[in-house]
Amino acid sequence: MTEGEHGDPFGDEFADALALANGTPPGRRPAGSGDRTPGGAAPGPYPVARAGSPRPGDDPAAGGTDRDRPAGPGDVRDTAPARPGKRSTGRSGTPWRTARDIAEHAVHEPPGPGTAALADALGRTLAAPLTALTDLPSFDTSAMDGWAVSGPGPWRLDHAADDTGTDPDTGILAGHATTAALPDGHALPIATGARIPAGATAVLRSEHGEVLELPDGRARLYAPRPVPPGQDIRPRGQECRCGDHLLPAGTLVTPAILGLAAAAGYDELSVHPRPRVEVLVLGDELLRSGLPEGGRIRDALGPMLVPWLHALGAEAVPLRHLGDDADALHDALAGSTADVVLTTGGTASGPVDHVHPTLRRLGAELLVDGVAVRPGHPMLLARLAPRRHLVGLPGNPLAAVSGLLTLAEPLLRTLAARHPAAPYRVPLAAAVYGHPHDTRLVPVAYRDDDRHGLVAAPLHFHGPAMLRGIAAADAMAVVPPGGAEPGTEVELLELPWPAGWSAGWPTPDTSYDPAAPSGGAA
Numbered sequence: 313m314t315e316g317e318h319g320d321p322f323g324d325e326f327a328d329a330l331a332l333a334n335g336t337p338p339g340r341r342p343a344g345s346g347d348r349t350p351g352g353a354a355p356g357p358y359p360v361a362r363a364g365s366p367r368p369g370d371d372p373a374a375g376g377t378d379r380d381r382p383a384g385p386g387d388v389r390d391t392a393p394a395r396p397g398k399r400s401t402g403r404s405g406t407p408w409r410t411a412r413d414i415a416e417h418a419v420h421e422p423p424g425p426g427t428a429a430l431a432d433a434l435g436r437t438l439a440a441p442l443t444a445l446t447d448l449p450s451f452d453t454s455a456m457d458g459w460a461v462s463g464p465g466p467w468r469l470d471h472a473a474d475d476t477g478t479d480p481d482t483g484i485l486a487g488h489a490t491t492a493a494l495p496d497g498h499a500l501p502i503a504t505g506a507r508i509p510a511g512a513t514a515v516l517r518s519e520h521g522e523v524l525e526l527p528d529g530r531a532r533l534y535a536p537r538p539v540p541p542g543q544d545i546r547p548r549g550q551e552c553r554c555g556d557h558l559l560p561a562g563t564l565v566t567p568a569i570l571g572l573a574a575a576a577g578y579d580e581l582s583v584h585p586r587p588r589v590e591v592l593v594l595g596d597e598l599l600r601s602g603l604p605e606g607g608r609i610r611d612a613l614g615p616m617l618v619p620w621l622h623a624l625g626a627e628a629v630p631l632r633h634l635g636d637d638a639d640a641l642h643d644a645l646a647g648s649t650a651d652v653v654l655t656t657g658g659t660a661s662g663p664v665d666h667v668h669p670t671l672r673r674l675g676a677e678l679l680v681d682g683v684a685v686r687p688g689h690p691m692l693l694a695r696l697a698p699r700r701h702l703v704g705l706p707g708n709p710l711a712a713v714s715g716l717l718t719l720a721e722p723l724l725r726t727l728a729a730r731h732p733a734a735p736y737r738v739p740l741a742a743a744v745y746g747h748p749h750d751t752r753l754v755p756v757a758y759r760d761d762d763r764h765g766l767v768a769a770p771l772h773f774h775g776p777a778m779l780r781g782i783a784a785a786d787a788m789a790v791v792p793p794g795g796a797e798p799g800t801e802v803e804l805l806e807l808p809w810p811a812g813w814s815a816g817w818p819t820p821d822t823s824y825d826p827a828a829p830s831g832g833a834a
């Protein structure tokens with residue numbers, strides 16, 4: 313870790329804290345690490361102000377007053393030339409909450425709803441209330457294996473089989489029904505889930521009844537104690553009546569909801585479509601397989617982002633690796649039909665960081681250009697066209713996660729018509745150093761604490777280029793500028809793994825193919 317990596321030489325304390333977190337000795341800086349402006353600008357404590365108008369993101373209204381308006385060349389508010397060292401990636405930037413708010417409101421509403429077969433509805437949002445299409449249960453149902461009995465016992469067991477073919481020995485099975493009414497003083501074997509015959513007043517569990525053979529050769533059923541009327545009968549409509557509202561529009565479809573919908577008679581559901589996201593991975597240095605070698609490294613973001621996006625309710629079209637090719641990026645952005653394009657890398661001001669210049673070339677409107685958050689401050693949000701947006705994630709992997717949670721999640725949430733997660737605050741198990749001015753997002757894991765109950769323990773290995781911390785995390789803690797003491801309640805951004813489960817793993821790219829020779833595609 314160098315301060316250059318964070319792009320913001322805020323003094324020893326913060327640099328040292330980060331150095332500690334990243335396992336490097338604090339207080340020692342590599343020679344020249346203050347020289348973070350390749351153009352030779354003095355490494356002063358404050359970033360050089362950007363040429364042109366103020367950042368639109370500094371004003372919450374700036375990104376929200378003319379939403380969905382087509383972008384035109386005159387919309388480009390970032391007029392600074394994309395020369396290394398000239399564009400600031402330092403302290404300034406849209407405040408973290410404002411950035412999330414701009415992303416959430418970058419589109420007014422989700423695309424119109426459609427219908428989806430039950431299995432395809434998983435992870436989408438109900439566009440209409442779920443209303444019962446039937447009573448549940450739809451008939452009086454036996455809750456236990458035993459006997460349907462009529463009136464007080466003992467009961468005769470010689471009730472004749474009826475014309476539906478009910479076997480007097482097995483009785484009424486689930487999925488079957490008898491049309492004959494059970495006379496008072498009679499009993500008939502019945503299985504859990506079977507329809508209660510007319511005339512039955514209760515069900516006697518098999519373990520509670522005793523069948524005795526009388527001298528006359530006929531069998532009688534005895535119960536050790538009186539059987540209250542209605543015992544172990546689930547009456548029709550106990551859970552709901554046909555027409556009852558089961559769930560409101562806007563509910564995220566989980567596996568449990570699929571079960572309820574099927575029980576209530578649905579074959580398909582009215583849901584909002586998943587927003588389509590195209591992931592463009594930038595960087596010539598990236599390998600798609602094998603071990604890092606010759607200065608090249610593995611692409612860690614492609615494998616992570618596609619399923620993560622799916623968990624956020626989006627559908628990722630097959631991702632593309634574009635290298636550091638400005639024209640390829642231009643053509644990909646110009647030709648994309650996705651609701652959201654997600655780029656990784658190339659957001660800073662290095663010689664092959666093509667995102668800003670390409671957005672200018674396309675006349676895109678920058679809604680957020682840099683966020684006051686660590687890691688990930690060079691992240692950006694741009695409008696390519698009405699209802700088509702680009703989220704630029706920084707290349708450092710944890711910085712990319714930060715951009716995903718800060719900008720992509722709120723935008724996709726609106727597009728997928730999902731509700732925001734309820735605000736969630738948990739005390740910190742240990743102190744977390746703060747940035748002097750910026751919000752920090754820090755991976756945490758839940759622990760049980762004698763004093764505070766559930767606490768969030770900050771994890772090591774949370775440097776911007778590291779994924780080891782987030783891989784072990786339950787959530788990202790939102791640490792305000794200045795840091796937080798142990799026991800301070802901090803807001804948590806939960807990771808979408810439980811939601812991801814409900815959102816339909818595996819993703820289409822990784823779906824199990826029983827015909828595949830290996831027993832399933834990786």
Ligand SMILES: Nc1nc2c(c(=O)[nH]1)N[C@H]1C(S)=C(S)[C@@H](COP(=O)(O)OP(=O)(O)OC[C@H]3O[C@@H](n4cnc5c(N)ncnc54)[C@H](O)[C@@H]3O)O[C@H]1N2
Pocket residue numbers: 316317318319320348349350400401402593594595597598609610611612613614656657658659660661662665688689690705706707708709711776
């Ligand atoms: N002069 C300055 N340089 C940088 C600043 C700054 O303020 N001034 N900010 C730093 C910060 S903070 C970040 S974060 C990065 C953002 O850089 P880019 O978005 O342009 O990303 P790249 O330069 O392409 O890559 C950065 C880093 O991440 C690695 N990377 C990229 N993609 C992947 C991937 N798919 N999987 C794994 N690793 C990836 C890449 O190899 C680089 O090591 O800029 C700093 N620079």
Ligand code: MOO
Pocket residue numbers: 317318319686687688689690706708710711776777
């Ligand atoms: O290295 Mo940076 O702060 O985006 O993570």
